[in-house]
């Protein structure tokens with residue numbers, strides 16, 4: 492663990508503060524949350540993405556990531572989570588370099604839709620007020636969100652994910668200290 | 684650790700993480716019951732262990748907590764839970780609905796409309812809305828998976844055939860997001876319409892059954908009914924004897940040893956606020 496950067500400075504209150512931001516993010520899809528208490532995660536981990544895993548992952552949650560050995564070592568040490576090579580067997584996925592195929596991830600079952608993966612994706616930018624139109628539970632009328640850095644074809648994949656409700660994965664987008672959650676119930680329309 | 688040697692919020696961090704993961708999935712699938720494997724709470728069931736487990740996993744030092752039992756802030760149960768969290772989480776407490784960030788409740792929804800950013804935590808004795816009609820857990824899970832709620836519609840229709848109306852005054856079943864049948868916990872049916880598209884986040888914790896479920900803000904919550912027998916919330920046809928409200932849910936209370944009775948608001952904060960406003964105006 493030589494050279495490992497620290498996790499949360501004050502783990503109990505920092506995890507609580509992060510969880511509240513996540514809960515608010517899931518309850519209000521598309522609203523940009525700024526996480527205040529952030530760990531010193533090694534590159535290429537975005538601080539918000541690292542904070543999510545410190546808050547939610549542990550020995551019971553297999554994690555998949557493409558962020559490389561330094562990130563893996565850091566996660567193993569600070570979150571205590573097992574790392575898996577197969578995206579389909581992960582409870583949490585942290586994608587730093589591209590989007591895994593959504594249909595290859597655990598989507599839960601009709602009886603146990605909660606046994607589905609949560610995919611954390613690092614993106615280049617998250618801006619509220621313009622871009623996509625989001626509707627669904629948690630949204631009074633619509634939320635607008637501009638996301639930079641997702642591949643073409645994402646919206647079609649997301650629509651397919653929503654079509655298998657109650658099965659489906661849930662998404663968290665992170666950029667720097669910013670975070671947006673998109674539960675499987677959120678419908679996205681291209682700006683227009 | 685607090686000065687008393689408890690971890691903040693009483694639960695250990697592993698348990699909180701497990702409950703937090705369950706809460707996020709519960710919000711992602713509105714109305715679906717998510718199991719959680721928490722250790723035993725140091726409280727007897729019926730005391731609100733499920734609600735306490737949820738509150739303990741959510742609460743932070745900056746929160747202001749209100750606890751109500753049947754609408755009242757001053758019952759033994761409500762006072763004890765408030766003191767518990769003041770001790771183990773060091774949070775401020777309040778009796779004012781508008782000032783609270785988290786409201787833990789047993790059997791009522793406050794009369795004062797809740798707003799964005801507030802969290803309402805329900806203590807749930809029995810999370811399964813179908814349990815009286817179908818005792819087999821595997822079978823109720825299958826019904827939820829298929830959204831096969833015919834059994835409940837038949838029960839309600841039999842009520843109407845027998846009594847001319849649905850004979851459920853508490854724990855009246857609701858459909859969440861047009862998909863999941865959900866127990867609103869034993870709140871009066873009068874409170875059901877407050878759940879529909881509520882701006883606050885609603886979280887439900889069942890301690891004995893170890894289930895968590897949730898309704899995100901602005902989510903449709905419909906009381907089951909029929910076109911020719913629409914759902915009608917009922918309240919006693921009287922004004923509150925203390926504040927005069929004709930809108931609030933009323934409790935009938937005995938006022939003397941000669942059997943004298945009167946109707947008063949079940950929501951003590953709402954009633955006290957109205958009485959204070961009336962005195963100030965006089």
Ligand SMILES: [Zn+2]
Nearest residue numbers: 923926948954
């Ligand atoms: Zn009153």
